[in-house]
Amino acid sequence: MDLLDLIDTIQSIADGLLFGATYAMLGIGFTLIFGVMHKINLAYAAASVGAAYASLLILAGVKAPPAVVFLLSAVAGGVLGGIVYVVCFRFIPLVNPLATLMSTVGLLLLIDEIIVHETQGVPLAYPALFSDVIVRAGPFGLRGDLMFVFALGCVSMVVLLLLVYRTRLGLATRAVSQQPTAAQLCGISLDQVNGFTFIVTGVVGGVAGAMTGAAIGMLSPLLSLPLTVKGLIVTVIGGLGSIPGAIIAGLLVGGFENIFQFLRGVSERDLYVMLLLFAFLVFRPGGMFRTSSARE
Amino acid sequence: MDFYLGLAQIIGIHTLLGLSAYCVLLTGQVSLAQAGFFAIGAYVAGMLTVLAEWPLIPALLAAAVIAGAIACAVGFPALRLRGLMLVVATIAFGESVRLFFFNFDYQITRGNIRVGPLGGEGFRQIRYFPEHGWSTLEVLLFVWMVVTLVMAALWWMDRSRAGAVLRAVGEDEVAAQSTGINITAVKVSAMTVGGVIAGAGGGIFAHYTTHIEHVQFGVVLATFAIAYPILGGLSNVFGTLLAVLFVQGFLIEGLRFLGDWRNLLFGALILLAMNLRPRGLLDAGAIAALRRLSYRKDATGA
Numbered sequence: 001m002d003l004l005d006l007i008d009t010i011q012s013i014a015d016g017l018l019f020g021a022t023y024a025m026l027g028i029g030f031t032l033i034f035g036v037m038h039k040i041n042l043a044y045a046a047a048s049v050g051a052a053y054a055s056l057l058i059l060a061g062v063k064a065p066p067a068v069v070f071l072l073s074a075v076a077g078g079v080l081g082g083i084v085y086v087v088c089f090r091f092i093p094l095v096n097p098l099a100t101l102m103s104t105v106g107l108l109l110l111i112d113e114i115i116v117h118e119t120q121g122v123p124l125a126y127p128a129l130f131s132d133v134i135v136r137a138g139p140f141g142l143r144g145d146l147m148f149v150f151a152l153g154c155v156s157m158v159v160l161l162l163l164v165y166r167t168r169l170g171l172a173t174r175a176v177s178q179q180p181t182a183a184q185l186c187g188i189s190l191d192q193v194n195g196f197t198f199i200v201t202g203v204v205g206g207v208a209g210a211m212t213g214a215a216i217g218m219l220s221p222l223l224s225l226p227l228t229v230k231g232l233i234v235t236v237i238g239g240l241g242s243i244p245g246a247i248i249a250g251l252l253v254g255g256f257e258n259i260f261q262f263l264r265g266v267s268e269r270d271l272y273v274m275l276l277l278f279a280f281l282v283f284r285p286g287g288m289f290r291t292s293s294a295r296e
Numbered sequence: 297m298d299f300y301l302g303l304a305q306i307i308g309i310h311t312l313l314g315l316s317a318y319c320v321l322l323t324g325q326v327s328l329a330q331a332g333f334f335a336i337g338a339y340v341a342g343m344l345t346v347l348a349e350w351p352l353i354p355a356l357l358a359a360a361v362i363a364g365a366i367a368c369a370v371g372f373p374a375l376r377l378r379g380l381m382l383v384v385a386t387i388a389f390g391e392s393v394r395l396f397f398f399n400f401d402y403q404i405t406r407g408n409i410r411v412g413p414l415g416g417e418g419f420r421q422i423r424y425f426p427e428h429g430w431s432t433l434e435v436l437l438f439v440w441m442v443v444t445l446v447m448a449a450l451w452w453m454d455r456s457r458a459g460a461v462l463r464a465v466g467e468d469e470v471a472a473q474s475t476g477i478n479i480t481a482v483k484v485s486a487m488t489v490g491g492v493i494a495g496a497g498g499g500i501f502a503h504y505t506t507h508i509e510h511v512q513f514g515v516v517l518a519t520f521a522i523a524y525p526i527l528g529g530l531s532n533v534f535g536t537l538l539a540v541l542f543v544q545g546f547l548i549e550g551l552r553f554l555g556d557w558r559n560l561l562f563g564a565l566i567l568l569a570m571n572l573r574p575r576g577l578l579d580a581g582a583i584a585a586l587r588r589l590s591y592r593k594d595a596t597g598a
Contacts, residue, residue: 101383107563107567271395281381
């Protein structure tokens, strides 16, 4: 490998790390919901893509600046998160894990089909900020839109961490995730906390959907299944229920997938991401940051 | 008429897929790897009949054995995991199988055409049935013969000690272990049986469609596989059959007149079914009600 290849490799790692911020956000969403409810929400990535679509469709015809589109996507994500909770979890007995798994699959299919129905399956262009900026550093160049996406992801993660660790609502959420019965005895309403967690993760998902759209430049209903798989992989590699783990694993998966896309081509790329996951499952089944609540 | 025969064939094939997931679900494990075993069976059986020119039944048996062996090998590391970890590990396994076949080329020249799997273009010309003069009705009878055999075997297993052991592990692992059940052996056996059934189903599927490609074996097929037993209920094998009839016969074919709206209704009806009947369509309560009904009929008749 000569110098030029080395530069290209490092460049693709950097691009991948920047894009990995979206995976990190999705991983946080899966991890938070798993933390409080010990359930998987398979409709999460689909709802995130759906929120990004909703922001485009609501503003169709209006020439809105990208920042407004992003904000609207976050709001739509929160609303969708609440709907997901009511439709898939609220009225189904929690002792039966298979039922909620199946109901979220049903919702995943439903959201995908609503998107296809509304857009006739044609991918839509998504606005991006700073897409014409390229920061040069020696032989390397960093794309402005990816850097913006990365920065947006970092800001959202900091806000989320503050929310979880510095507010009373966050305290209640953590109490429920550690010991639901004791939390209930202290006067915390499980339904309220669960619903609140779904709305917060929905907002995170809406931002992640907008970030994906901005980074790729377009939205397609075909995005939701690969994003679901990647988000779940990030959650497991980072350690179930661990927010810092999801962040680091998201960046890791982003960089890892881009380097193999550069070295081995796009059709084999995901095969190596799966191998990374298998390596973690065999050698470190608890993920990078194992939390006590993930001992199940 | 041919349309309904074809529909009955696809219902049979999907019943096999659902039954393979049913075995694993009985032990309380959610496996999304069944589409991967199904793909392995499809490619192996197709390659054996097309490239090696084997007869169909040995090819299907070989496909079932190979898929079962791979399921057994996957079972050992995977079943140390539980819950979400297992779901993710099996999704990743299924996707790896799909991506493997996406990058898999093995073609030979036969006459003046090249046959065999070709990466993204898929595997064409699996023409065993037309070449050997099987009519649609004969294929249909063959498919349902296999389905009946598998269902009868599982029905018998359910009522024997093996079924009780599987359900014990599914209900409460710790309790099962404390009565002396080796839970790893039970789970790996269930996984292997599931792999064998999925492999045979995949082999039949390859010969039914004559053209397989990697996109057919994705996450969607894997979720369908577990959807059948969950929707139908885990009380007995007929729940799975009922769910396949509901999904393939009613939701997919019966609602075709709705056009574009059918797909929307599909997800919504699954949601509704899970909200109203969280333990499946044919749960223990429904079966008890059916029993009471038939009992009352006997009583009045006598």
